[in-house]
Amino acid sequence: MAGGTKRLPRAVREQQMLDAAVEVFSERGFHETSMDVIAQRAEISKPMLYLYYGSKDELFAACIQREGQRFAEAFTIVGDPHLAPREQLRKAIEVFLGFVAENRSSWMVLYRQAVGQQVFMGQVQSTRDRLIELTAGLLEHSTREPMPDQDFHMMAVALVGAGEAVADRVAGGEVTPDFAVDLLESLAWRGLSGKKKGE
């Protein structure tokens, strides 16, 4: 090894490269990001970056996988059996929006970059499917007298869609997580509006 190269453990170096890559991808988008800039940000050489990750596509895939996993791990605390299903749903919304607020770069990469790129869409969709399943279960367990045709799966599709749209505004700093949690919880149980005109 040439003098001056820090001999960090491989695992530490890998995480540093991913940190840098997530930052740069979130700032510039996939297409506008070059391996040069990521190498600079990670303070390593470009050949080293290629040695570890092979190509920009592979590095991006590694970012999505790590961020998707962190996102999924954030939800493991949700399934607390001591909470009523309705409280669990509120908790799930809080965890979701809290994660987005604290990990804006993750969100930008996962949601704004990876969605729409055929190759990575599968990974995003499988995270989304887990959220929908979780939400459908909580909705079903919170409903005392379900209608015969009540489709909890499709309700959850709608609610997760609303959640993603609002989360994107949280990531953009347009709205606070607390406000967004209240909005989504109210959407789930009471609809957007209180009383309607003419009621």
Place this chain on the structure above:
Amino acid sequence: MAGGTKRLPRAVREQQMLDAAVEVFSERGFHETSMDVIAQRAEISKPMLYLYYGSKDELFAACIQREGQRFAEAFTIVGDPHLAPREQLRKAIEVFLGFVAENRSSWMVLYRQAVGQQVFMGQVQSTRDRLIELTAGLLEHSTREPMPDQDFHMMAVALVGAGEAVADRVAGGEVTPDFAVDLLESLAWRGLSGKKKGE
């Protein structure tokens, strides 16, 4: 002109090429689509296709622009002043999901392909912004006693997000437009669930 080339008016030929392109992009995705296949589908030569549209990127942009405009035009019938705001909102949801059900290729191109590609995201976002603005206005006019902190814009963000998620399931044939209209209308006014356990 060589014998055998049909001398169609330019505008007709352009629309035929776009029809073919929208079909192929929706079936294969942007990256997997080649100009060869589009030329074959449109029954013209590849040089002719390049002559008209320059590149695959430009052809895709033309597709998004045309489909986005058709989508926007579908909404011009919504602003009927004889209808109550609440009925206008239902009408808007019907028009939205009806368009998606009848124009699945449009939807696939606009929503699944164009989203996430930085270059085209602006066009998708501006269509979405128009929908959000329309929805926010209808929600506001339908609410008799708004709360002081009621944020109709963010409510509309949530509802349009839910609408896009459900529309994608309509396009995929998982749910009928009628069912989806009822679900979204109910979401807007009453929330997903009727009675909650313990109420």
